[in-house]
Amino acid sequence: MARTLLTGANRGIGQALAEVARARGHEVIGTTRDGQGDTLALQLDDPSTVSAQLAEQLNGLGPLDVVINNAGVIGPERQSPLDMDFDGFAETLNVNTLAPLAVAQAALPALRKGGEAKIITISSQMAWMGYRKADRIAYRASKAAVNKVMQGLATMLEPEGITVALVDPGWVRTDMGGAEAEEDPVAVAEGIMDVIERLTLADTGKFFRFSGEEREF
Secondary structure (H helix, E strand, O other), rough: OEEEEEEOOOOOHHHHHHHHHHHOOOEEEEEOOOOOOEEEEEEOOOOOOOOHHHHHHHOOOOOOOEEEEOOOOOOOOOOOOOOEEEEHHHHHHHHOOOOOHHHHHHHHHHHHHHOOOEEEEEEEHHOOOOOOOOHHHHHHHHHHHHHHHHHHHHHHHHOOOOOOEEEEOOOOOOOOOOOOOOOOOOHHHHHHHHHHHHOOOOOOOOOOEEOOEEEEO
């Protein structure tokens, strides 16, 4: 049984991940903005506060085996390169790029107490640099940036035996993805958990589709 810290556990992919992980016997410590239900309260808008928030919340909870950075935002209404809400762009970067790193750093003491620890960040197919597209550019840029950040984290933590990887969940039917999206959230969550459970240190720094194939950055 793995003890897993999961951000954004109250809806969409996060809610499905929490349900699937628990059904497989994992202990899930979920976070939400307001600590609703049995989750921990964790606000990600200001990454500089994440360490203090988690230090207080995780105090006494013991070692962690897995961190899943799932929480994210789609970004502002105006996010064209020719019409950018820069405050909204900055908030998107805070939540999607900087907060996952802050969460990983804050969880490291608990991960170092565990066994074969793993840090997984939910990225996006929209991060792929081969897409020459301009819509939702704040979101695309934030996910491309978090890919690079997690690559660097993987390099730094490899000597400690901590695996860091990224997962592309595809286009999922959630509040963010919309009703027309291709993928069912439960099927995606099952796939993500399959990826997590078979990850080894040989996979650190890699980017996977939820269906298990390694994909290009």
